[in-house]
Amino acid sequence: MKLARIVRKFNPQCLILAGGPDIQYKHSDRSQMYSMVDILVEHDGEIPFRKILGKVLKGDLNFEDIPGIIILGKAGVIETGKSENIPRFTRSPWLENKEMFEKIAAEIRSRNELLRIIYETNRGCPYSCSYCNWGSSANSKVRQFDLRNILSELEWLKTLSIDEIMIGDANFGILERDVEIAKKFTIFNENEKKLVIILNPAKNMDRELLRL
Ligand code: B12
Numbered sequence: 131m132k133l134a135r136i137v138r139k140f141n142p143q144c145l146i147l148a149g150g151p152d153i154q155y156k157h158s159d160r161s162q163m164y165s166m167v168d169i170l171v172e173h174d175g176e177i178p179f180r181k182i183l184g185k186v187l188k189g190d191l192n193f194e195d196i197p198g199i200i201i202l203g204k205a206g207v208i209e210t211g212k213s214e215n216i217p218r219f220t221r222s223p224w225l226e227n228k229e230m231f232e233k234i235a236a237e238i239r240s241r242n243e244l245l246r247i248i249y250e251t252n253r254g255c256p257y258s259c260s261y262c263n264w265g266s267s268a269n270s271k272v273r274q275f276d277l278r279n280i281l282s283e284l285e286w287l288k289t290l291s292i293d294e295i296m297i298g299d300a301n302f303g304i305l306e307r308d309v310e311i312a313k314k315f316t317i318f319n320e321n322e323k324k325l326v327i328i329l330n331p332a333k334n335m336d337r338e339l340l341r342l
């Protein structure tokens with residue numbers, strides 16, 4: 131928010147968006163807390179963010195018809211209803227943007243820094259811990275990323291000689307197919323470098339975790 135305040139100071143016309151798990155979307159004081167922000171994007175960002183950019187490109191600054199956002203304007207707070215989430219992740223942002231990631235990886239390696247990525251195989255969580263916006267109703271279904279894409283992505287990531295993969299899933303191991311994904315990770319053993327994998331295992335699943 132500090133950064134948003136600085137941007138606002140030097141460019142009062144700049145459209146400022148915020149999103150992600152750290153925002154307190156339902157806070158009674160949200161318009162004050164985020165007074166330097168124009169729009170809060172709750173839940174998944176892919177669809178609303180693209181729609182917002184599409185409108186900006188056309189010079190249309192009325193965002194009230196984009197579902198799932200909270201507009202913090204001078205006229206007050208406008209909530210635009212249930213957000214639009216991608217129901218099944220059939221596309222691969224990694225493979226579709228291979229060249230860009232390969233360029234970034236080469237740059238990081240040229241600085242002798244570690245190559246670390248955050249990697250999702252599914253999104254959502256069926257539990258409802260009160261402090262966490264993942265267990266909220268909009269994100270309570272576990273939505274899977276396409277298994278064929280995952281297997282191809284791991285083959286490609288192996289060629290990048292990644293140092294660390296942080297699995298972003300809330301509960302890796304919750305799906306039967308996660309065993310197949312875990313097995314696929316063994317291809318990284320063929321690399322000279324040791325790959326570090328960080329994961330949050332599914333709850334109450336000691337036996338399944340041992341299988342992984
Ligand atoms: C990787 C990770 C970390 C890494 C981050 C590394 C990095 N450089 O980014 C590390 C280990 C540092 C970390 C630390 C912490 N984390 Co963490 N982390 C995660 C994890 C596993 C993955 C995040 C991720 O990249 N997801 C994948 C992306 C695609 O999803 P996303 O971030 O949600 O983004 C989507 C939308 O939220 C939205 N969006 C996000 N940002 C924005 C911004 C804009 C402008 C827009 C329009 C949209 C948008 O669009 C994206 C696409 O849909 C999540 C769990 C999870 N799976 O999300 C927990 C999670 C976010 N962390 C959590 C917590 C509690 C923490 C810590 C506070 C832990 C602690 N006690 O220290 C710290 C806080 C660090 C900080 N300064 O904020 C909680 C948040 C709970 C909540 N607020 O509801 C989560 C949800 C895990 C959990 N259930 O406990 N974390």
Ligand code: SF4
Pocket residue numbers: 255256257258259262263264265266300
């Ligand atoms: S199990 Fe983890 S991700 Fe799921 S609701 Fe609880 S804290 Fe959030």
